[in-house]
Amino acid sequence: MAKIVIDGAEIETEEGANLLKVCLDNDIYIPNLCRLETDETPHASCRLCFVEVAGYKSPVPSCTVAVTDEMVVKTDTEPVRRLQKTGLRFLLSTHKIECKDCPANKQCELQDIAKFLKVGLKPKGLKQRFHETDVDERHPCFTYYPNRCVLCGKCIRVCRQEHGQSTLTFARRGIDTVVSCFQGDDIEKLPCEDYRACAAICPVGALEVK
Amino acid sequence: MEDDAAAATAAAEAEEKAILSDIEQKIKCFGKDRGRLIPILQAIQEEHQYLPEGAIQMVGRHLEIPASEVYGVATFYNAFRFNPPGKHPIKVCLGTACHVRAGDIILENFERKLEIKEGQTTPDREFSIERVACVGCCALAPVALIGETVHGHMAPSKVEGLLMRIQIEKEKEERERKQDESAQ
Structure with a gap:
């Protein structure tokens, strides 16, 4: 067992547990997009789950941290929020905001995180860059929208x-x-027809079942 | 014209078929572990100058991985191309110096004149366009290569002239060939 302190609250958990999971399990929300419960090693590609851990020079992505005894963690500091906001704004700069026409509207993790971090969906000061094609119909079972995708890779891994x-x-x-x-x-050879985990796991509306 | 196009497609198909049967033979010399993926792709590209669609499937089957994975790796590296190169491959430099002197405008001009995008080949297989990073003569920026010839101090207005020159040379060769034939 390990006793750790997250945002001033003492929490008991197992030594070596994943810090992001521990936080989420204890109702301490940390924005994240690429985490899969079933991953053996963290993907750590969304760059949103930063926290400050005492003894570390700069904020670290919490999904890559294993809990050790007497760890002191802060999830709501100025440097952490700045990193998260910047990361999110970069993600949004390649994301076409057409929420009204998007099936993920109101169930979209990107919307939730933007609300949580108080970042506008159309970030100012960054040039928007989109893919030439809006819709990719090549997969026989799914329609893919490159300008909605956040490239978390969860569909591929799942x-x-x-x-x-x-x-x-x-x-x-x-x-x-x-x-x-x-x-x-x-x-x-793959049961794409009846198995749609990839579309279900998508945090935005980038994969739609045909 | 339509007959020409049909003949060209048929020729291209026959060519791809020949390439594929060649690859099928050579691929057997490689091991089946995943680490062989890039060496196999390199060998194909070196032999045939490009990766035909069928080859990607073939490599996937040989290594027992999905063709999508082969495709993902092949698209990641700029070294691999998916179209056969043209007779006159055009390479537009976008290295630092050429970038500063607006090499991207030169690239765009070639793309517009030939009506193809970077990485593609014209339907008649005469030209293909590629972007490269530094040819080693930054003092001449912006630079473009047509075949092996370096053209320095490129300007948008020079693009059409260069293409025209190749066209005229080709027509001249054809005329001479016809003259030779009729003389015999």
Whole structure:
């Protein structure tokens, strides 16, 4: 057992537990997009779950921290919020705000986090950059919207964990990165037809079942 | 014209088929562990200058991984291309110096004149456009290469002239060839 202090409250948990999970389990909300309960190693790609841990020089993403005894954690400090807001604004700068037409409207984690951090959905001061295509129909079972996607990769990982391999993949790189599939892949081998975990796990509305 | 287009498609299909059967033979020499993915792609690209769609499937089947994964890796690296290069590959430099001297405008001009995007090949397989990072003659920025020839101090107005010159040379060659044929 380990006793830790999060935002002044003493919490008992197991040594080595995932700090982000401990916080969420104890009703201390930390914005996060890419965490999967079933991940063996944290993906740590959304850069939103920062916290301050006493003894660390700068804020760390909480999903990569294992709890140790007498750890002191702060989740609501100025540097933490600044990092989270900046990260979110970058995500929003490549996200087309068409919430009215989006099926994820009001169940969208991006909306929730923006509300939590008090960041406007159309961030000022950043140039917006979108993909040329709004809709990708290449996958036989799903429609993909690159300008909604936050590239958390949860759809790819959840499919891989379930089936050992996935027909979804990241393609291209940098600002051009998209979730994609290869036409002519042996999709029939995978039960995409009746298994829609990837669309269900999407924190936004980037994957829609056809 | 339509016959020409049909003949060109048929030729392209036959060519791809030949390439694929060649790859099918050579791929057997490689191991089946995932680590062989990039060496296999490199070998294909070196031999055939591009990765045909069928090759991606073939590599996936050989390594027993989804073709999507092969596709993901191949699109990540700029070294891999998915279209056969044209007879006159155009490389527009976008290194630091050329970037500063507006190399992207030169690229855009080539794209507009040839009606293809960077990474693509014209339907007649004459030209393809690529972007490269530094050719090593920054003093001449912005720079473009057509085939092996370096064209320095590029300007948007020079693009059409360069393409025209290649076109005229091609027509001249054809005329000479016809003359030779009729002389024989």
